[in-house]
Amino acid sequence: MNRIRKFTNFSVRDLLASAGPTVLAIAAICVAAYLIVDPAPPRKVVLGTGQDNSAYDVFGKKYAAALKGEKIAVTLQPSHGSRENLRLLKEGKVDIAFMQSGTTDEAAVEREGLVSLGSLFIEPVWLFLREAPGKAPLTQLTQLRGMKINIGAKGSGAPRLFRQILDVNGVAATDLQVSQLDNTPATVELLEGRVDGMVFAAAPDDPLIQMLLQTPGIYLFDFTQAEAYTRRLPFLTHVTLPRGIVDLGRDIPARDYHLIAPTATLVAREDLHPALIELYVQAAAKIHGGAGWFSQQGQFPSAKYTEIPVAEEAAKFYKDGPPFLQRYMSFWLANFLDRMWVLVVALGALILPLSKVVPPLYVWRIRSRIYRWYGQLRSVEQALEEVPKDAPPEHRRDVGKVQLARLNDIEDCVNQISVPLSFADDLYGLRSHIQFVRQRILGQSPELQHESTVIAE
Known part of the structure; x- marks a missing residue:
């Protein structure tokens, strides 16, 4: 029964061995693209806030809590306020900070490489x-x-x-x-x-x-x-x-x-990862979107009321809402798929031709188990052909005896071969050819017929 189980309609092991190099190549391309094409957003960010118990300090803690849910660690950097936050941004000591409108002007902002994520509330x-x-x-x-x-x-x-x-x-x-x-x-x-x-x-x-x-x-x-x-x-x-x-x-x-x-504004360095900008703006919508003493429901956050150019990702959010994938998936999964879409298209074009290579490799791998024994059969025949026609019968018999034993070993090995049923005709063809070579040996040395029978028994 165990022997029969070896013969199946499909060989998973051979398929994996055939497709393995292709799968590994595709996986290597994916990993390289993940690391190189568009780096993943950092998991740590520094937010410039304000004085203790100030509105900036209170809201900074809310942002830290909101982003913690997305596995982003927010370090709060206290300051005296907008002017100091502007300096910290210029020096690269914070990635994003609260600032008051009127703190700087558009020309200075462009020189320093800063962008606005939108105005948050009235101050x-x-x-x-x-x-x-x-x-x-x-x-x-x-x-x-x-x-x-x-x-x-x-x-x-x-x-x-x-x-x-x-x-x-x-x-x-x-x-x-x-x-x-x-x-x-x-x-x-x-x-x-x-x-x-x-x-x-x-x-x-x-x-x-x-x-x-x-x-x-x-x-x-x-x-x-x-x-x-x-x-x-x-x-x-x-x-x-x-x-x-x-x-x-x-x-x-x-x-x-x-x-x-004036209005309070979230200002970031222009090299802040786009995915983090999207995440901050979404958090801002939850934190500042309600009605307040001076604002109506949904008035903030907004791309208005700021003299600093609004980041492209933030402007897109204010126009169309959150990215499509992030409406239905976690931040990290949506970000991964969003970064990988170019790669997915390229892989789609790559997988099609590669899929045509794997089946022939699979067939070659199965049949190679059978075909390699034909080389052994051919060497047995060559040994017989090399015996001179005028050689003594004793020499011919000795050569035949050696090749017959060799042929028996080949047959024992062939009987251990396991192939899917769809390749059984090749296996049985090999066995019939082994028998054909055996008959040829016995035809040249009939006296070996008895020894062959004894060995078979």
């Missing part, structure tokens, strides 16, 4: 001032002359932005007593009365802003000329802080406030 300019007994709240920025104002931490975007705002009002920074403390110590200074006011440029999610909006003795400056500011400084927008938005029950604030606002 109003918050000018908080201490109430002065017996004095009405300030209504013009020109009234700030001589006052102690913290205009934002060094390295943040607020100082540059506020200086631009002062410039359009005809006020020089030297007209004020300026300090540049970090937000937390500046808040302490304001509450203790050691400064008259402080400037933020941050999202309303910032805990310090939430606190100051509800602190007695502290009021928010109302930019009643907000629309004019947007004409003079195009990167600004006019937004309204609605009455009661902080606390409806306590009616905080007690009226609407007009504010001017």
Whole structure:
């Protein structure tokens, strides 16, 4: 029964041996393409954020959590804000960072090789001032002359932005007593009365802003000329802080406030892997896509409100949504197939001719087991043909005896050959030819007939 099982309709082992070189060649091409054609996205990325407990810091942690789900490790690099983040991007110390619109200009961005991934949320300019007994709240920025104002931490975007705002009002920074403390110590200074006011440029999610909006003795400056500011400084927008938005029950604030606002933008080095840009933009849509104090549902992220050219992959997302494959597959699988599509087309053209090579190789491998014994049969016949016609009968008998034993060994080996049933006719043809050569030996030396019979028995 075991012997019969050797004879099958198909030989998997021979097929694998025949197709093996072709499969290995294709696999080698795939591996080479995977490593060379378009490198895989890195699994680590550095994100420039902001000061502790700032909106940039809070959102940075959300991005890290979102990308961790896709097996991307995000290292958060704290900073003082937009200006420092711009420097870190230029120096290559971060791959991507939060920046405020107006921090730089398009010409400088192109020189430094930076691209925008879109604007994320509105960052109003918050000018908080201490109430002065017996004095009405300030209504013009020109009234700030001589006052102690913290205009934002060094390295943040607020100082540059506020200086631009002062410039359009005809006020020089030297007209004020300026300090540049970090937000937390500046808040302490304001509450203790050691400064008259402080400037933020941050999202309303910032805990310090939430606190100051509800602190007695502290009021928010109302930019009643907000629309004019947007004409003079195009990167600004006019937004309204609605009455009661902080606390409806306590009616905080007690009226609407007009504010001017740049937008927070994700800025990356232009050599950041395209797949990571796509992943960041998708994360941005989940993190910033909801309604907020100053934005409607789906307004952000957006390719608008930024002076920095938007990356091609990000612009495509804002127009068409996420890539087709990533809608139905994991990030890494979709990215692999997206990178390999050129190779798949090339392999399709390569596999077709290779598939025509494998069947003949398979047939040759099976038949070679049989055909190699024909060489042995031919050597037996040549040994018989080399015996001279006038040789003594004893010599002819000795040669025949040797070749007969050799032929018997050949037959034993042939009986052990295992081939698929479709090649059985070749095997039986070989056996009949062995018998033909045996009859030829016996025909030349009839006296060996008895020995052949004894051996067979």
